[in-house]
Amino acid sequence: MGGAVFPVQVALVHGLDTQAGGSELLQVLLPLAHLLLVPFLLRNFSFWGIRLILMGLLLNLAVMVANGGLMPVDGAAVEAVGRRDPAALAPSEHIPGSKNVLMLGDEIRLRPLSDVLVLPVPRPFTRAISLGDLFVLAGVAITCAEVLSPKQSRIDTTNP
Secondary structure, three states, X not given: OHHHHHHHHHHHHHHHOOOOOHHHHHHHHHHHHHHHHHHHHHHOOOOHHHHHHHHHHHHXXXXXXXXXXXXXXXXXXXXXXXXXXXXXXXXXXXXXXXXXXXXXXXXXXXXXXXXXXXXXXXXXXXXXXXXXXXXXXXXXXXXXXXHHOOOOOOOXXXXX
C-alpha cells in the first residue's frame, strides 16, 4: 500500500490540473493521500528509516494543512527553480503541474517547513524542497539499507 501512494499523488497533481475546480479538490485530496501512508508507516515503525519517513511526512502535512492544503512556496524559490515566472502567477495561486501554491514569504505559516530549500543542481533538475522532504529522502535511503542488510537493525517495539 505504501508504494502506491506516490503514484496516486502524482496522478492527483497532474490529473486535477486539467479539471475545472481541480486546484480546490487537490487542496483536500493531497493531504488525504499523505494520511494514507500513516498506517503503513506505523506498522513498520521498527525500522529507523521508517521513523524518519514518518517525521518528514508529518512535517510536510503540518505545513500543507496550515496553508490551506498545498505546499507553500515563495516567489524567490519559484524563480530559483526557473520553471515558472513568479510575476506571471498570482499570490495564493496553485502552480500548475505541482503540489505547490505561490505565497508571499511573510504569509506562509510554518515557513521554515515549506518548500524553501533550493537544490543546488543544474537546471532542469533544480527543485525547491522542504525539510520534510529531506527527512523522507534520508528515511528511504536508511530503510533500503536496513532491508537489504544481512543483519537486522530493527528496534524491538514490543518490549519497552
